[in-house]
Amino acid sequence: xxxEVAINGIAGHPAAKSLINRYxxxxxxxxxxxxxxxxxxxxxDGMGYCYCAILRTPRIASRFVSEPFTxxxxxxxxxxxxxxxxxxxxxxxx
Numbered sequence: 001x002x003x004e005v006a007i008n009g010i011a012g013h014p015a016a017k018s019l020i021n022r023y024x025x026x027x028x029x030x031x032x033x034x035x036x037x038x039x040x041x042x043x044x045d046g047m048g049y050c051y052c053a054i055l056r057t058p059r060i061a062s063r064f065v066s067e068p069f070t071x072x073x074x075x076x077x078x079x080x081x082x083x084x085x086x087x088x089x090x091x092x093x094x
Contacts, residue, residue, distance in 0.1 A: 003061035004054045011049040017042050023071045028060045
């Protein structure tokens with residue numbers, strides 16, 4: 001089980017998925033060697049492109065939504081968090 005986060009407004013950021021994945025791994029790694037991001041993808045929604053990721057633990061997701069997302073802070077079109085939901089990973093996904 002993990003929490004899914006969605007970040008909207010990534011269309012103007014080439015390679016956003018890999019950049020955000022690296023940012024999350026670097027910023028929220030707990031030293032266990034387990035990945036922070038269980039799964040991630042980019043999808044198109046009504047507002048453009050959206051990065052979605054299932055984070056490994058509720059603790060990681062809680063830190064992520066409570067701390068500033070600074071990866072694209074210097075960009076004129078900084079992405080922003082748009083949703084958070086509980087997601088159950090399927091057994092074969094683990």
